Amino acid sequence: MRLCNIVRQGGKRGQCGAAASFDQVPAGQNCVxxxxxxAREQDSARQSRARLRSALRAHARRTRPELxxxxxxxxxxxxxxxxxxxxxxxxxxxRLSQTEARQPLGLFLELLEDPEGRLTLDDxxxxxxxxxxxxxxxxLNFSFSTSTWWVRGRVVNDTEGPTTRVLEAASALQDELxxxxxxxxxxxxxxxxxDRRALDSRDLVYRYPxxxxxxxxxxxxxxxARLGSHDGLHEAxxxxxxxxxxxxxxxxxxxxxxxxxxxxxxxxxxxxLLLSAIxxxxxxxxxxxxxxxxxxxxxTFLGYGQQHLWPDHPDFNNQILALxxxxxxxxLAVFSCNYLQTRQQARRWxxxxxxxxxxxxxxxxxxxxxxxxLSILMVLxxxxxxxxxxLAAALHLAVRGYRPARxxxxxxxxxxxxxxxxxxxxxxxxxxxxxxxxxxxxGSAIEFILLALALADKMNTLKAEKLAVQRQAAVxxxxxxxxxxxxxxxxxxxxxxxxxxxxxxxxxNRRYFNLIATRELNRCRxxxxxxxxxxxxxxxxxxxxxxxxxxxxxxxxxxxxxxMDSQVNRATDYLFRLGGEEFAVLLIGVGHDEAxxxxxxxxxxxxxxxxxxxxxxxxxxxxxxxxxxxxxLSDPSAxxxxxxxxxxxxxxxxxxxxxxxx
Ligand SMILES: Nc1nc2c(ncn2[C@@H]2O[C@H](COP(=O)(O)OP(=O)(O)OP(=O)(O)O)[C@@H](O)[C@H]2O)c(=O)[nH]1
Numbered sequence: 001m002r003l004c005n006i007v008r009q010g011g012k013r014g015q016c017g018a019a020a021s022f023d024q025v026p027a028g029q030n031c032v033x034x035x036x037x038x039a040r041e042q043d044s045a046r047q048s049r050a051r052l053r054s055a056l057r058a059h060a061r062r063t064r065p066e067l068x069x070x071x072x073x074x075x076x077x078x079x080x081x082x083x084x085x086x087x088x089x090x091x092x093x094x095r096l097s098q099t100e101a102r103q104p105l106g107l108f109l110e111l112l113e114d115p116e117g118r119l120t121l122d123d124x125x126x127x128x129x130x131x132x133x134x135x136x137x138x139x140l141n142f143s144f145s146t147s148t149w150w151v152r153g154r155v156v157n158d159t160e161g162p163t164t165r166v167l168e169a170a171s172a173l174q175d176e177l178x179x180x181x182x183x184x185x186x187x188x189x190x191x192x193x194x195d196r197r198a199l200d201s202r203d204l205v206y207r208y209p210x211x212x213x214x215x216x217x218x219x220x221x222x223x224x225a226r227l228g229s230h231d232g233l234h235e236a237x238x239x240x241x242x243x244x245x246x247x248x249x250x251x252x253x254x255x256x257x258x259x260x261x262x263x264x265x266x267x268x269x270x271x272x273l274l275l276s277a278i279x280x281x282x283x284x285x286x287x288x289x290x291x292x293x294x295x296x297x298x299x300t301f302l303g304y305g306q307q308h309l310w311p312d313h314p315d316f317n318n319q320i321l322a323l324x325x326x327x328x329x330x331x332l333a334v335f336s337c338n339y340l341q342t343r344q345q346a347r348r349w350x351x352x353x354x355x356x357x358x359x360x361x362x363x364x365x366x367x368x369x370x371x372x373x374l375s376i377l378m379v380l381x382x383x384x385x386x387x388x389x390x391l392a393a394a395l396h397l398a399v400r401g402y403r404p405a406r407x408x409x410x411x412x413x414x415x416x417x418x419x420x421x422x423x424x425x426x427x428x429x430x431x432x433x434x435x436x437x438x439x440x441x442x443g444s445a446i447e448f449i450l451l452a453l454a455l456a457d458k459m460n461t462l463k464a465e466k467l468a469v470q471r472q473a474a475v476x477x478x479x480x481x482x483x484x485x486x487x488x489x490x491x492x493x494x495x496x497x498x499x500x501x502x503x504x505x506x507x508x509n510r511r512y513f514n515l516i517a518t519r520e521l522n523r524c525r526x527x528x529x530x531x532x533x534x535x536x537x538x539x540x541x542x543x544x545x546x547x548x549x550x551x552x553x554x555x556x557x558x559x560x561x562x563x564m565d566s567q568v569n570r571a572t573d574y575l576f577r578l579g580g581e582e583f584a585v586l587l588i589g590v591g592h593d594e595a596x597x598x599x600x601x602x603x604x605x606x607x608x609x610x611x612x613x614x615x616x617x618x619x620x621x622x623x624x625x626x627x628x629x630x631x632x633l634s635d636p637s638a639x640x641x642x643x644x645x646x647x648x649x650x651x652x653x654x655x656x657x658x659x660x661x662x
Contacts, residue, residue, distance in 0.1 A: 172303025418443015
């Protein structure tokens with residue numbers, strides 16, 4: 001574009017004459033170059049056109065074969081020379097037009113390096129033009145440089161009326177930024193601002209320095225800016241001219257975009273703090289801390305902190321910026337380790353993350369001692385490596401199928417794409433529009449939202465796992481309860497059985513006799529059925545014990561119990577050991593003779609055992625029995641039956657033993 005301007009103005013160049021110095025151009029004159037600067041421009045233009053003309057003449061003289069062999073390369077060379085001219089041409093003045101609302105100034109500026117930082121405005125104004133060199137980038141970026149840099153440019157009002165434009169030095173972090181407005185070569189107004197100075201040094205308070213330039217129709221004004229740094233770190237500063245309306249639109253759009261951005265992130269932060277308080281899960285708190293450090297850095301980095309939160313504390317502004325960067329990396333590392341469970345799942349990656357986070361943390365020390373450039377120099381490589389290692393760890397875990405790691409990779413991809421778009425915009429690969437301008441914010445917002453979703457998903461996964469474990473535990477509990485219940489029932493059964501069983505013989509005991517005798521008596525009475533009861537007692541058992549010992553007496557009792565039991569088979573027949581060597585038989589629904597025979601069989605089963613018994617009448621163990629039989633039971637109770645049977649037994653004993661009496 002500058003080339004076209006110069007070509008267009010070629011006829012008027014000769015009329016410019018030699019102006020005395022930079023910016024001494026009469027108002028309303030189209031030619032805007034001055035002195036030697038103008039002369040050099042004319043020479044360069046002339047030489048370039050001459051080269052092109054000679055290339056074209058050569059083209060006309062040569063034949064076709066010569067064209068490909070010799071002329072074409074020269075022609076291409078000439079074209080290249082023509083095209084490449086802007087790279088070393090002297091910058092022209094910026095011409096304000098009715099149509100362009102926003103005009104970047106970078107390529108219209110000249111630079112002067114002041115390594116010692118001692119030059120004054122007068123020194124700079126008296127420097128010859130040869131000391132200045134054209135700036136070749138749209139955005140000024142001196143990065144790590146201890147020099148002070150002087151920048152100059154000129155603006156011509158080509159519009160038909162007076163106009164006021166806003167000159168933006170769109171960096172919130174340049175330490176010192178002095179701007180001097182020149183009219184007819186003389187300074188007429190100066191501003192001393194920058195983030196190391198309080199905001200009241202600015203006419204218009206915005207997140208970065210802006211200056212109002214008023215120009216009469218056709219007027220040219222110059223400006224010289226001094227960019228100083230506190231300790232050798234300069235920020236990228238885009239110099240831009242805007243119409244007032246464009247500036248207002250821009251401010252409104254930024255207010256809306258960043259209002260939504262910060263509002264959203266703040267809501268996310270508070271929400272996660274609440275979640276951490278409710279769930280007591282540390283990962284939400286770590287996420288909120290990471291988000292908080294990022295927010296603190298971002299509001300400081302973009303100048304909103306100084307504009308709205310701490311306008312009167314420029315030193316704090318610088319300190320908080322330098323401290324927030326290592327804080328972000330540390331908070332991110334702690335969150336990532338906790339979220340990805342790297343200690344348990346990827347030990348080597350975990351160790352690398354911890355080491356790099358510690359290294360990033362070291363950058364706090366120079367920041368605390370006011371050496372911000374050193375702090376940034378330390379934190380950027382360590383932090384960059386940390387981001388890569390975290391991403392690699394997440395990829396590693398995602399490939400292994402760890403679901404939370406997939407969200408993490410997605411989130412970081414969104415942020416990386418946002419950062420890449422910003423990077424490509426700065427280097428002119430992508431156009432500057434609302435998407436590329438805020439791509440980092442968009443990317444980071446998506447990153448934070450995805451991470452929040454990731455946390456929710458992780459909670460869901462944990463909840464599902466917990467539910468599964470609970471279900472499994474419930475099933476196991478039910479199984480154990482069923483088993484215990486079964487065991488208890490069996491134990492109860494055993495207890496029940498034990499409570500009605502005689503331990504030595506395994507027959508029913510006296511307690512059960514009482515129960516059964518009463519129950520069966522009542523039933524027989526109800527049903528009108530006959531019932532027989534016999535009492536059986538071992539004969540001379542005291543003598544047996546005395547002769548063979550108590551232990552053998554026990555064995556004899558058990559043996560004769562088995563023998564008797566073998567004769568009691570019907571479901572309605574019962575055999576009891578009432579105590580000692582005394583037994584009872586209960587026979588339900590039997591006739592008298594049958595009862596008598598049955599008891600006799602039982603009794604004989606004992607003597608048939610032929611257990612030697614010296615003290616007995618027959619030389620073997622025998623039994624006596626007393627029988628009571630009732631066809632109908634109108635009155636006798638179980639106790640009465642017992643007494644009657646016992647009396648019959650007594651009679652059997654008295655009659656000589658080993659017999660049945662009634
Ligand atoms: N080994 C053993 N002896 C028992 C048990 N219960 C009772 N006895 C004994 O049985 C004997 C019963 O003796 P007695 O009541 O005098 O009757 P007896 O010697 O059998 O004489 P008669 O009944 O008149 O024939 C006692 O010596 C008791 O100690 C027991 O469980 N085991």
